[in-house]
Amino acid sequence: MQKYIKNDLSDISYFSDGVEVGHYIDLNNYRLMTKSEILKNELNPHTDYHVWDEELLEWIDSRTPEQITEYERSLLSPLTKYQLNRALLAMPSQTYEDKQAELEAYLASNRLTRIDYDSVAEIQRLDEITIRLAEALGFVPDKMDELWNEALKYS
Incomplete structure (x- = not known):
C-alpha cells in the first residue's frame, strides 16, 4: 500500500x-x-x-489516573431507584434493612436531598445526589462504583 x-x-x-x-x-x-x-x-x-x-x-x-476514572464513571448508565435498592439488597456483609435505614435517615434529615431524590426517575453516577447518597451510606467512590455495577444488572 x-x-x-x-x-x-x-x-x-x-x-x-x-x-x-x-x-x-x-x-x-x-x-x-x-x-x-x-x-x-x-x-x-x-x-x-x-x-x-x-x-x-x-x-x-x-490524563491523570483520577481523570480517567472520572471519565469512565461519566460513561456509566444511569440507575433507577429500583436498581439502586436491588443492589443494596444484594450487597454482601450488609443487611438491606441497615443500609435502607441509613438512606432513609439521611433523606429525612436532609430536605434538599430528599426533594432531589424524590424528584428524579434516574440517577447519574456523577450527579451531586449520588455523591451525597454515597456519603450517607458510608461508601467511598470505589465502593459506590461496585454498587453501581451491581445495580446495572437489574432492570
Missing part, C-alpha cells in the same frame, strides 16, 4: 502497490508519507486528551 499526503496536510491518498500514482494525483502537491505520519494518522484516537509522542511513535493519554 502506498500512502501519500498532500503538502499542506489536508488530504491523504491511498494506492495499491504497483499503481502509477502520478496518473491520479499531482506529485508536486503530494509526497509519500513517513512511517511516523502513517502511525500518527492511522492510530489517531481523535480525542482532546491524547498527544502524539514523536519518540515513541504513539498517542499518549495525557
Whole structure:
C-alpha cells in the first residue's frame, strides 16, 4: 500500500502497490508519507486528551489516573431507584434493612436531598445526589462504583 499526503496536510491518498500514482494525483502537491505520519494518522484516537509522542511513535493519554476514572464513571448508565435498592439488597456483609435505614435517615434529615431524590426517575453516577447518597451510606467512590455495577444488572 502506498500512502501519500498532500503538502499542506489536508488530504491523504491511498494506492495499491504497483499503481502509477502520478496518473491520479499531482506529485508536486503530494509526497509519500513517513512511517511516523502513517502511525500518527492511522492510530489517531481523535480525542482532546491524547498527544502524539514523536519518540515513541504513539498517542499518549495525557490524563491523570483520577481523570480517567472520572471519565469512565461519566460513561456509566444511569440507575433507577429500583436498581439502586436491588443492589443494596444484594450487597454482601450488609443487611438491606441497615443500609435502607441509613438512606432513609439521611433523606429525612436532609430536605434538599430528599426533594432531589424524590424528584428524579434516574440517577447519574456523577450527579451531586449520588455523591451525597454515597456519603450517607458510608461508601467511598470505589465502593459506590461496585454498587453501581451491581445495580446495572437489574432492570
